[in-house]
Amino acid sequence: MKVDDDTVSRYQDEIRTLKEENEILRRSARAFGALAERLNVSLQEERRRGQDRRARPRPRADRRQSAPVTATRQNRHPKR
Numbered sequence: 001m002k003v004d005d006d007t008v009s010r011y012q013d014e015i016r017t018l019k020e021e022n023e024i025l026r027r028s029a030r031a032f033g034a035l036a037e038r039l040n041v042s043l044q045e046e047r048r049r050g051q052d053r054r055a056r057p058r059p060r061a062d063r064r065q066s067a068p069v070t071a072t073r074q075n076r077h078p079k080r
Helices: 007-055
Strands: none
Touching: none
């Protein structure tokens, strides 16, 4: 089987392109992993702060009971 130089050149270009894309994907994956880790740490810190906040009593009466809430039904999807 005879393969011409043009075909070999195209395959070499394709290999080079795939290697470049692979490296870009690897860098993106590392950056995404680092971002996910920072988010995880931030969420853990926020949860810890939330526990500290909830452990203290409220400074005044329960705000949820200070004003009555009336339920109203809104038509969110009007007829077309």
